[in-house]
Amino acid sequence: MGEEVKVFGYWASPYSYRAELALKLKGVSYEYINEDIFGNKSDLLLKYNPVHKKVPVLLHNGKPIVESLVILEYIEETWKHNPYLPQDPYDKSTARFWIKFIDEKCFPTLWLAAWSAENEREKVTNEACEYLKTLESALNGKKFFGGETIGMVDIVASSVGYFIRVTQEIMGQNLLSADKFPQLFQWSEDFANCSIVKESLPPRDKLLPFVKGLIAKYQQDNAKA
């Protein structure tokens, strides 16, 4: 069809991953460009995302779309097969609610729990556990948040189900455990075992040292502040 689809991303970014997984679920071929986000961002990235200067950026026939959630909605509306959002407006609004919850509360708090200082960690961890409990309730006995197949909520929840789980391993925390959150734990296993997910996730052995370094950096910066 002569479509040009590119993703400017970063291999370890959970946000970048969402864009790639969505394209893979739709069977859309794309060119991936890894940006050196901690070093030198490319001129193209700064041109396509002048406001935030961040990855991911989706480029479709020369037009940039930025912010991972905006990208996910765009992909869904542009390639209509294999839908990952419900058709019904009410069900769609419910999915969007959980997506916002994960992005604004769940994921940031869990990340904070990983690197915050000793004296703050207990409070943040308790908050994170409350959010995990709420997120688990959204599963409501289903295999995936999207039902029988992966939906947009699952795509977004990958930041918790995979990236945070790896982070927790490094920190010796075990918040998302099978005994504390059996349904959510099972979901994260089922999700990571889907072939399309498995072949696209950044490998654990690469991610572990990277996240370790990132946490050390956050702790250092926080100590200085």
Place this chain on the structure above:
Amino acid sequence: MAGELVLLDFWPSPFGMRSRIALAEKGIPYEYREEDLRNKSDLLLQMNPVHKKIPVLIHNGKPVCESVIQVQYIDEVWHDKAPLIPSDPYQRAVARFWVDFIDKKIYELGSKIWKTKGEEQANAKKEFIECLKLLEGELGDKTYFGGESLGYVDVALVPFYSWFYAYEKCGDFSIEAECPKMIAWVKRCMQKESVAKSLPDQEKVYEFILQLKKVFGSE
């Protein structure tokens, strides 16, 4: 299709105003219920157990929470009247980007302007104006962000106008002096009944902020 529609809201909330405007634009009747945020109703706690916040739109007994989700829902259900969100996927993505930008920046920076003093306030004012200027750039020569008619970005942004007077008084600056195009756009929006009727009086909001400042102890 209309069914029973209730909006749980709080009069100065810019987020609540978004849903009020969307419903008014489409001429959809609904019941407005004022919440006392110091004494939240059982209905609010039941309909939004996760966040316990307003606004909550209740349609035939089912809650829709979060203002941007409500506006999208209203637009999708009542899609034949006064569409707010573009139909082209790329234009939709652009609109969503700016609504996300407004959500990430305007409320928080505005809050810092009235809550803080000194250097923190000065930085907030500076960044606030920069954000408005970026939005002015996006508006360009258009009548509204949505083009010839009110759109998603207009609905998301214009409610904050009701807080501008409070920001200006607290921060001792003039938004119009810095961003005349923005104020010109606001005035065009305010000529629409759906907007004018949904926004509270700016002086009332300022009085409300002064009360809050006493509670926060920054006076």
